[in-house]
Amino acid sequence: MVIAAYLLGSIPSSVWYGIGYLGIDVRKFGSKNAGATNTFRVLGKRAGTVVMLIDVLKGWTATMLAVLLYYFGLITDDQILTYQFIFGIVAIIGHIFPVYVNFKGGKGVATLLGMVLAIHPELALLCITIFILTLIASQYVSLSSILATLAFPVLLLLGVFGKPELSLVIFGFAMFLMVVFTHQKNIVRLLNGSENRVKLFVRKDKGKR
Incomplete structure (x- = not known):
């Protein structure tokens, strides 16, 4: 299952979609990052949306493998969250270091979102709202991603969804540090x-294409 989670996370949706449908390798344009944000920038909204949804689905599917183990009686109910952490994190690592394209992938935010949607959908939706509002206000995807990720553990600590579970809070701050690490260049900019x-x-100007 760990191998399956990594291979799911490694699927280079931006590279395969760009080359397969449009004949364009996003790694050669824009920020040269194989992620959804650069796909939006290089290939447009339709391609960017498709890539983003696939990346979210990768994280969600990998994380839900834990539920599959529980369904077949291989783990107990109180082990589900632990295995969700393991599979989700492995999928994110796969997205950042994909085996299919020489271990050079995206920054893992969309895949992280899929993981969070599987673990805590209500909080994930709230974080998505924070991302959208920040993006509208600032027009910076990187800043929106960082603040939305930070919101996850902070909202848990504030008790928005009841008594916080320590493992989720620790996970949230760990993921925030990961996002900060993968966005170092963006933070400098x-x-x-x-x-x-x-x-x-x-x-768009109607007189121009």
Whole structure:
């Protein structure tokens, strides 16, 4: 199951979709990152949305493998969360270091979202809301990703969903540190004022293509 989780996470959706359908390798353009954000930037909204949904599904499916083990009686009810952590984290590692494309992948945020949706869907939806609001206000995907990830353990500590479970809080802060680590260059650009913005609700000139 660990191997299956890694192989699921390793699926390079942006690379395969870009080359397979449009003949474009996203790793050669934009930020040259094989993730959903660069796919939006290079290939457009439709391709970016498809890639993002696949990356989310990778994390969700890998994490739900724990439920499959429980269904077949291989683990007990109180072991499900532990195995969800293991499979989800392995899938994220697979996304960042995919075996299919020389271990150079994306930053793992969408796959992390899929993992969180499997573990705590209500909190995940709240974090998505924070991401969207931050993105609308700042137009920075990197900043939105960092703040939305930080919101997960903070909201748990604040007791928004009742008494917080220690393992979830620790996991949340660990994932926040991972996102900060994978966004080091973005953070430097944010501090320098040179980070790329995502232009939302931009109307195209009808006279131009």
